[in-house]
Amino acid sequence: MNGVMLFNSPPRARIHLCLLKGASRREKHSQTVTSTMWLLVFIAWLLVWLGCTYWYLFGKRSPFSLNSVRPPGPREFDQKKRDKVIKQGFSLDKVPRDLDVIVIGSGIGGLAAGATLAKAGKKVLVLEQHDQAGGCCHTYIEKGFEFDVGLHYIGQLHKNSLLRIIFDQLSEGQLEFQELNPHFDTIQIGQGEDKREYTIVSGKTEMKSHLLKQFPDDAEAIETFFKIMKISAKKTHYLATLKLIPQWLSLFLLKSGIADLLSPVFRLSGTCATDLVNTLTANKDLHVIFSYLFYGVPPKDSSILINALLVHHYKRGAYYPKGGASEIAFNIIRTIQKYGGNCLVRAPVSQILVDDKGAAHGVKVRKGGEEVAIHAPVVVSNCGIFTTFQKLLPPEIQVKPDIQERLNMMKHGRGSFLVFSGFDGTEEELGLESTNFWLFKNNDMDKSMEDFFSLSKEEAPDNIPMMFITMPSSKDPEAKIRHPGKSCMTILTMVKYEWFEEWKDTAVRKRGDEYHNYKMRFANKLFDWACQLFPKIKDKLVFQDVATPLTNMHYLGAQRGAMYSAEHNLERFQAEAVARNRCHTPVKNLYLSGQDVFSCGIAGALHGGVLCASAVLDHIVYIDLLFIKKKLKWRQAKELALLARKKMQ
Template identity: 30%
Template sequence: MYTRKVLAKSRKTRPLALVAYKTACERIFQVWFLVSAGGTYWYLFGKPSPFSLESVRPPGPLELDREKGSKILKQGECMRILYLFRLQEREISLENLDAIVIGSGMTAAATLAKESAGVPPKQSSSVINFCCCTTTSVERVTVKKDQEDVEVQAPVIISNCGVFNTFQKLLPAHIQTKPEIQKRVNMMRPGRGCLLVFSGFDATQEELGINSTNTWLFNSNDMDAMLVLKQKNKLVFQEVCTPLSNAYYLGSHLGSMCSAEQNLERFQAEAIARNCCDTPVKNLFLSGQDVFSSGIAGALHGGLLCASTVLKHIVYIDLLMLKKKLKRKKASGADEQVKKRL
């Protein structure tokens, strides 16, 4: 009797197992078919990639001279000041612009420029000290020129100033009070401020006994003992930065290190879906850390997401294809070197 019951149960479970197996195979085939069809459509009818192998160049040489290094570090700020000077003198044409980038949105600006002209912009910031003039959509930006306002028009406005600065300071008051704007702002909390200490030493890191790394975990709260300098006589410069410094020099909201707080609420599924590069204001897009995550990598991905939204083209696929091309090129170069040695 026991053997018959076991055989009967096994006969009943076999059809269920076969059905589950067939269902899994069908789903795998559907996913494979969709990926293949999408890839084929992308290859045949997709937009041309804004990236190319010609844009990739090896890193420049390490500059150890202080004066030359200072010039390189100040180059971006000099470009920004030079651009404003030209804007004030009206030496450049402000008409027929494709996009206006507010803030240091270099990733989005470079990707858009590569898509249109093939040459990335040299300026790290296109427009500074502005306010948006809008009713239902953004079409122009007003820039302060001495005591008068200069309107700069473009079909696309990209803000890399953060959610709070964009929605609470740059938009007109009657737009800020709209429910959809307030709902977007209330999704996030302002980031936290901190105290920064910048120290300069006339010595190498080997002489100082420090490693070039970020330390995020501490096994003690005795920071004085952990940060004591082994070569205090090598200290030649030190400056302290407070949240007030960030607010004054960087224009950060409430002097925070990052515009929005990196808490668990921000990375919930609904918050991620709602916190996109599109905004309730037509033709206004967000870029940078607030649409992805904090840090350099987060700002980079925020720029790529913004460029994909503006272009209506997933640039991540182009980057993946570029990565494969670079790998093949590197492999072929290595093979050629091996052949030469032989």
């Protein structure tokens, strides 16, 4: 019927209808062309994005390689030769020309960033205010005794571990580590007849099974905690990734809930340790075990993920640097020097130079009564966020809202108090051992720490609730060679900076009798407590030195004497806070490194340095490290297969 109607229609109507049909076909064709064009645009955009992503991840030259790692050379025992590396005093003629990067502070975070950047082709200068490089990795020798000040033991250094690979790359294979006894920690809770003792051992399965033997009624709680430990070990790199990808993308993933779908690590990071362990068990002693590696923050204010990560850190063994903690700085500085850089001490930085456009372009160094300007297009600060933003930036930059916003994310950490004791006698004669001891007067860490830090200055020395004891001379097999017939012990506890604040404007070793008597009240209580475990040391004590928060400020540049830098509280480890607290700063070309970037301790500061180097290079160097790890595992598998074939022949 339609055909008949069309045939009988007037010519003008038929022409009009044909025109309509032609227009319709052209419109459809145009739509097809448009769709095709947009598809091609999308494919082109996708290819460009994939290409740029590939180039960002893999297109830049890696600073690391297997070829740079060589067998360890003979240990350098000549102190004068060592001092030329770790005690090289500042002068302008020792500053390399055409600098690319200035690093403020020679702690492990600064050295890690510096060495990575040096191996990437950057000319690096590390500046240290103390007379010896190394920060918390340095040691000091007095009266024939050598003391470590911050490094007491390190974990995750088993063969082909990521941390071991990083140390090998930064030192180019020159750092060696001694594995300690499997029983690496002893925890004592209570006093007198009420004292309970627990032991922590390393081993993939042994750590958990040993703990289950000591707490047979809490098997489910231990199983759950070890599951959290496993998540912390395998997924914490997700938190690091939040700092490496663009901040807007990190926040989008977190706020949209996508991150939580990917892993529980983001939720656990912001979970209160006390709240979680209370759901696992009512056994207060086990609560202590889950949080015994204290860093100045009570469990009620700390992250369960961080506490679990610290315990897991030693699951595959505890280690100590052969030759002492100063070997770390000695060998990493030599790497920086090999690539044209240098590390200079007695070089206190007084100001970070910022140009009219708000970009950092160098520093001022105090030399005698003068200030010397040194220029570089990139400045890395490893001296903590508070010192960097509140002391080193020009006043007009300090008050900017984005600087204050970053500062408000952090709180000052607790001060550290250390007692260094030297004894005439070997470890066998004195009954010392490589095992560390953690002592707690009771099993309520939250209450004991809260009560202690609320005490007055006069009450505090008589009410110390906890302490840590380590014997560095028993950990390093070469200590007997360097210091024969001598043994040493380091005791550590946490204190309030305010108890010592009245002497902050006095000079080191010239603070007066009142200060000396006050700090010795703490020291004597701690040492007497240690003598209960090691009674033979009391009569063999020939040297003792005491470090208060003021001491740590002077020698380590630690703000308010906090060796663990900014407080590692629960708020800091909320996933969004982790994403915002990154190496980039509001000041262009100024970057942060060390403990304030990621987490506390030697390993935490080291990762802070590697994260910082990634930010400066705009290249995720962890990908390079993971490729090296994969190659090493392949090599190990081939060696094992070859060995198996030889045995079968």
